[in-house]
Amino acid sequence: MPLPNDYNYTPVIALISSPRLASYGAAFKTTSDDELYGVYVWSQHAASALYPLLQNLEISLRNAVDQIAKERFGEFWWEHIRCTEQPEDNNFYQNIKKAKLSLTKNWNKLEKRRRKGGIKAQQVPEWSHDQIIAATDFSTWHFILNNCFSAYHPADNVHYLWPKSLSKVFRxxxxxxxxxxxxxxxxxxxxxxxxxxxxxxxxxxxxxxxxPDVNDAVSSIGTIIIKIEKLEKLIGAIEPRLLKTMQMAGFFKHARRVCSIKELNIYKNRELVCELTSEQKNTLYPHCMASMERNETMFWQQDNLKFGLHLIS
Structure with missing residues (x-):
């Protein structure tokens, strides 16, 4: 969190590539090494706050498509849906193929170890539906939305994934x-x-x-907030109940709090300290010490709202 401004950051900064750090300095107009490294550390915390949003989008999209497609076309549904492109020319089918190859490659690595241990050689297994789906990447579920999987005539809807499944995948x-x-x-x-x-x-x-118009901390962070809003919108389009659950869990509030000028300034050691009275400090002191000694968040509830306190520096 807040970094001391009287520390020698030169050896640390030397371990990070100059082009990488230059982009941080240019975007956030840093004027010292402690500011520059503070921005770099802040960006890592901001990325960690974005991770659950991106992960939930990827997993929910994958499972929403897979569940509905399996209901309509069976377990290995990609072998039965119609597509206006040949599999060898289609990105979705190529990704399914890559997923199987990845499973086989990993299996072969383990098989070599087993053979060294004296275990009899085995044939490559037939990969299950769940194994194949789990081995796919995000792009697979972007490619499945392509027009080649959509019926051009209503009479053909039963054979294609779209548009019949659209309202069930994106509720x-x-x-x-x-x-x-x-x-x-x-x-x-x-x-x-x-x-x-x-x-x-x-x-x-x-x-x-x-x-071109992103040239300072405000405009840079503004672009991150726009991404958070779009992630929120996409997750809500897939399943409103998932969005509500994530909101109740505080994922979006946390991301917006971390991805803010105020939070950035804390990492740059430029944020003004909140002034407390002696009485307030005395009240908080034992809880602060307990949190520090245990290295854990002190948690309490106030008017149905939950709060936490922990050491940051």
Missing amino acids: NYASINRDQKKVRKDLTDLLFEMREYRNRVFHHEPIWAKA
Whole structure:
């Protein structure tokens, strides 16, 4: 959290690539090493706050599509739905193929170890539906929304995934666009944007959007808030109850709190300390000490609201 400004950060900064740190300094207008490293640490905490939002979107989308498709077409539903493209030319089918190859590759590694242990060689197993689905990546569930999986004529709806399954996979699609003929394109565009953003966050790239008008802390953090809003909208389109559950769990409030100027300034050691009276400090002191000694959050409830206190520096 707050970093001392009288510490020598040069050896630490030397271990981080200059081009990477330069983008932080340029975007957040840092003026010292402690500010620069503070921004870098803040961005890691901000990324960790975004992780559950991205993870819930990916998993809920995957399972929503898979559950409905399995109900309509059977366990290995991708072998039975119609598609206007050949499998070898289609990204979704290629991802299913990659998932199977990944399972086989990992199995072969384990098989080599088993053989060294004297265990008799075994054949590669037939991968189950659940194993294949679990081995797919986010892009698989973006590609399945493509037009090639949608019927052009109502008489063919029974053979295609879309548009018949749209309202069951995206239970609240109207929150994106009430026009069912246009909403799949809107969903595809949003999911592509979030998939690209997910890759940036998970691959330790800067989590703000780079653009000519993004040139300071306010505008940089503003681009992150826009991503949070879009994640909220997409998750709500898939399942409003999941969105409500995540809101009750505080995921979105936490992300917005961490991804803020006030929180950034704490990491830069530039935020003003909250002034407390002596009486308030004396009341809090034993709880602060207990939290520090146990390295845990002190938790209490006030008017049906939950609060926590822990050491940050």
